[in-house]
Amino acid sequence: MTSSQTRHRETEIAADPDVPLIRITREFDAPREKVFRAHVDPQLVAQWLGPDSTRTRIDQWDCRTGGSYRYVSIHEGTEYGFYGSFHEVRPDELIVQTFTFEGMPDGVALEKLAVEDLGDGRSRLTTTSLCDSFADRDAMLASGMDVGVTEGYAKLDDILARG
Known part of the structure; x- marks a missing residue:
């Protein structure tokens, strides 16, 4: 299957009405280990993370329990930094x-990414982001993160289809 023939699945983004949480659910036509690898290998992360209009530069990436990361999204010459710590990584x-945006260093989200094997070479990724407040959660949603997530996962589909 070539990149132009890759099927892009729907990305579901939902805000919890009772807790300042965002839940993202996405299925992939790839086995769980490949989807997971695309989230821990900095060379792969840089290829798919974010909207089509940005480029991602990985400054630090130590994806292990106790490790940390920092990356920069570059849009029309402007850089936006993000950083955090890996609290638990299970292969x-x-x-x-x-997860912290450097432009709002007091707003730290706790994120959980779980990859589930669906059989037949397919998997489901469920990500939750628990924000400090409803205001922070709503600001994250209003920032255009849905575009970055949707376009990023479409790029990931293409990477996974190439093997």
Whole structure:
């Protein structure tokens, strides 16, 4: 299957009405271990993370329990930095990390990425981001993150289809 023939699945982004949490659910036509690897290998992350209009530069990436990361999204010459710590990394299964936008350093989200094997070479990624407040959660949603997530996962589909 060539890149132009890759099927892009729907990305579901939902805000919890009772807790300042964002839940993202996405299925991939790739096995769980490949989807997980695309989230822990900095060379792969840089290829798919973010909207089509940005470029991602990985400054630091130590994806292990106790490790940390920093990356920069570059849009029309302007740089936006993001950083956090990996609190738990279980191969092919789970990542628990913090996420901070340098432009709002007091707003730290606790994120959990879980990859589920659906059989037949397919998997489901469920990500939750627990924000400090409803205001922070709503600001994250209003920032255009849905575009970055949707376009990023479409790029990931293409990477996974290439093997």
